[in-house]
Amino acid sequence: MSARNIGIVYRKELLEALRDRRTLISTILVPILLFPLLTVGVGFVIADLIEKADREPARIMILGGTDSPAIVSSLAKSKNLIVVSGPGNYVDLISNKKIRAAVEIPPGLQSGAGTDFAPMKIYMYSGDLKSTTAAKRIEDFFNEYRDNLARDRLTVQKLPASFLKPFVIKQQNVVSAEKVAGETVGGIITYLVIIMCLTGAMYPAMDLTAGEKERATMETILSSPISRTHLVLGKFLLVLTASLVTAALSVTSMGISSWVIQHFQDQSSGSAMHIKIGLGAVLAVFLVALPLAVMFSAALLTIALFAKSYKEAQSYISPLMIVVVVPAIAAMLPGIELTPRLSLVPILNVSLLCKDLIAGNYHWNSIALIFLSTCLYGGAAIFIAIKMFHRESVLFRS
Amino acid sequence: MIEARSLSKRFHDKKRGDICAVENVSFTCRPGSIYGLLGANGAGKTTTLRMLATILEPSDGTALVFGHDIVEDPEKVRASVGFLSTATALYPRLTAREMVEYFGRLNGLDEATLKKRIDDIFDRLDMNSFRDRRCDKLSTGMKQKTSIARTLVHDPPVMIFDEPTLGLDIMAARTIVAFIRECRQAGKTVILSTHVLSEVEKLCDVIGVIHNGSLLAEGTPTQLREEYQEKDLEEIFVKIVTAHVAPRAGVEVS
Numbered sequence: 001m002s003a004r005n006i007g008i009v010y011r012k013e014l015l016e017a018l019r020d021r022r023t024l025i026s027t028i029l030v031p032i033l034l035f036p037l038l039t040v041g042v043g044f045v046i047a048d049l050i051e052k053a054d055r056e057p058a059r060i061m062i063l064g065g066t067d068s069p070a071i072v073s074s075l076a077k078s079k080n081l082i083v084v085s086g087p088g089n090y091v092d093l094i095s096n097k098k099i100r101a102a103v104e105i106p107p108g109l110q111s112g113a114g115t116d117f118a119p120m121k122i123y124m125y126s127g128d129l130k131s132t133t134a135a136k137r138i139e140d141f142f143n144e145y146r147d148n149l150a151r152d153r154l155t156v157q158k159l160p161a162s163f164l165k166p167f168v169i170k171q172q173n174v175v176s177a178e179k180v181a182g183e184t185v186g187g188i189i190t191y192l193v194i195i196m197c198l199t200g201a202m203y204p205a206m207d208l209t210a211g212e213k214e215r216a217t218m219e220t221i222l223s224s225p226i227s228r229t230h231l232v233l234g235k236f237l238l239v240l241t242a243s244l245v246t247a248a249l250s251v252t253s254m255g256i257s258s259w260v261i262q263h264f265q266d267q268s269s270g271s272a273m274h275i276k277i278g279l280g281a282v283l284a285v286f287l288v289a290l291p292l293a294v295m296f297s298a299a300l301l302t303i304a305l306f307a308k309s310y311k312e313a314q315s316y317i318s319p320l321m322i323v324v325v326v327p328a329i330a331a332m333l334p335g336i337e338l339t340p341r342l343s344l345v346p347i348l349n350v351s352l353l354c355k356d357l358i359a360g361n362y363h364w365n366s367i368a369l370i371f372l373s374t375c376l377y378g379g380a381a382i383f384i385a386i387k388m389f390h391r392e393s394v395l396f397r398s
Numbered sequence: 399m400i401e402a403r404s405l406s407k408r409f410h411d412k413k414r415g416d417i418c419a420v421e422n423v424s425f426t427c428r429p430g431s432i433y434g435l436l437g438a439n440g441a442g443k444t445t446t447l448r449m450l451a452t453i454l455e456p457s458d459g460t461a462l463v464f465g466h467d468i469v470e471d472p473e474k475v476r477a478s479v480g481f482l483s484t485a486t487a488l489y490p491r492l493t494a495r496e497m498v499e500y501f502g503r504l505n506g507l508d509e510a511t512l513k514k515r516i517d518d519i520f521d522r523l524d525m526n527s528f529r530d531r532r533c534d535k536l537s538t539g540m541k542q543k544t545s546i547a548r549t550l551v552h553d554p555p556v557m558i559f560d561e562p563t564l565g566l567d568i569m570a571a572r573t574i575v576a577f578i579r580e581c582r583q584a585g586k587t588v589i590l591s592t593h594v595l596s597e598v599e600k601l602c603d604v605i606g607v608i609h610n611g612s613l614l615a616e617g618t619p620t621q622l623r624e625e626y627q628e629k630d631l632e633e634i635f636v637k638i639v640t641a642h643v644a645p646r647a648g649v650e651v652s
Contacts, residue, residue: 005504008500008503008504009504012489012492012496012500015491015492015496016489016491016492019491019532020491215487215489215490216484216485216486216487217486217487217488217489219453219483219485219486220486220487220488220489220548222453223451223453223476223479223481223486224476224501224504224505225473225474225476225477225504225505225506226473226504227473392454392455393409393410396454
């Protein structure tokens with residue numbers, strides 16, 4: 001094994017990659033910009049939409065309520081509600097967004113001393129932000145009306161307000177901020193690392209194999225004295241570098257974006273930070289993801305080598321995304337936990353382990369089993385890649 | 399020196415089944431001379447040269463290139479060979495100097511020797527004006543010179559040219575032809591494949607006619623003219639090929 005030759009190929013591939021706009025965009029620019037744009041950008045847009053919906057008066061319709069004029073009048077005077085009346089079926093009006101909600105006031109609500117009112121129904125357009133906001137405003141109005149009614153009745157009966165609420169219920173978190181992080185954002189970070197390891201390796205893997213065939217440089221390099229094993233290892237190291245750099249930049253970028261958002265939220269609301277992800281946990285995740293990146297890089301090189309052109313390579317590699325995304329997402333589902341059997345399922349095992357690591361749970365037996373099995377899969381993928389580079393039918397496919 | 403011994407190469411094609419691209423080909427190329435492998439498209443020229451350059455492995459037979467066996471010692475063979483073809487393109491994102499440096503390093507040259515070799519070659523081929531220009535920005539002629547520099551950087555004793563002037567304009571083709579002559583003068587063993595008869599007449603000391611994967615005739619241009627009683631090389635080529643094809647097809651030759 002000549003480390004010198006592998007190093008020569010690696011340095012040359014790195015130099016070419018750094019001069020390639022497409023590689024720089026996919027490896028560096030996208031991971032740096034994607035998360036600020038997604039979290040900060042999209043976050044602000046959504047916040048703006050919610051704020052706008054909150055400010056805007058909602059048109060609603062009252063059904064019934066002829067025997068409760070005071071309530072109807074009070075509702076009409078509510079802030080940000082405009083009561084409309086007129087022709088038209090309320091279902092059609094809501095569906096066509098002419099009104100945002102309608103409330104059906106049960107008979108005898110204002111005068112009734114009884115307790116068997118028909119349920120008050122609020123009709124709305126599920127999933128529509130403005131309709132949901134309008135329904136919430138109506139509900140808030142009637143909640144307040146109900147509370148006031150109950151308080152008046154308690155006063156008449158000379159009973160304290162605590163008569164209806166003898167005790168309060170409060171939830172209290174007892175686990176560390178790291179464990180909370182593991183449960184809440186651990187799955188997303190792991191998913192991100194895995195997907196970015198794959199996407200970061202995709203373009204260089206295609207460029208270094210199918211791209212070489214397309215540019216007719218494959219025969220040039222094969223005519224040099226370097227062995228094909230050294231050649232594939234040099235190329236593989238470059239793909240692995242791109243994979244890890246993309247994943248590292250993505251997580252860093254996401255970390256900074258989250259910190260910025262949380263910082264502004266803390267300043268505005270004064271709430272304390274409840275999530276904590278240690279640098280050690282992030283490094284442990286990368287260490288566990290390393291053999292997975294090895295497996296992705298070697299597998300992508302092998303698959304792309306079969307293609308005669310860059311376009312053909314893209315069509316071979318795209319389905320691989322689904323193969324990786326499914327187990328990566330499965331780890332985020334509630335209830336799926338690491339078992340000895342799942343420790344051997346590639347991708348899913350690393351996803352589940354990384355989630356545990358972020359939560360600060362270090363089960364060394366699982367770590368060893370998953371790390372070794374993934375190393376084994378990675379090694380097998382490199383072995384296959386080397387074998388494929390020795391096959392003339394693959395290199396000179398016509 | 400190149401000694402091809404019963405070289406054969408078979409491929410498997412899903413539609414056509416087993417194909418014999420080269421069958422039992424033997425010949426010798428000596429230092430200081432140019433051996434021309436003449437044949438039509440698909441005759442087996444490229445496959446033969448790819449086997450000699452160890453890019454493809456022979457199905458049967460072997461060859462000695464500068465004393466190294468192509469099957470047993472392919473890396474040493476490649477270190478002794480400069481291989482140039484239209485399919486050996488340049489890395490577009492490297493400069494001319496980086497391209498030649500890369501191949502010098504792969505051939506095991508140390509940095510001091512490499513620098514000296516590159517300076518010499520770039521002076522000789524008049525490449526200094528574009529040495530730091532990226533290969534994708536070079537003209538065809540400049541690209542040809544860079545490819546030549548790439549094959550020469552380790553000063554190989556054997557040069558293999560696979561249709562080196564295919565698709566080139568007159569000036570670029572002249573650069574290549576001049577370079578091939580220089581290789582002969584420098585005492586290198588040169589083998590060249592082509593289907594351009596004028597190129598064969600201008601350059602080759604020995605001609606081997608290859609058709610359907612078999613070497614049908616071999617000799618100096620003078621020997622071939624005497625044997626086939628023709629002055630024109632094109633007529634000689636047609637006679638050789640027709641004599642081989644006609645009996646196979648069951649056609650009487652008058």
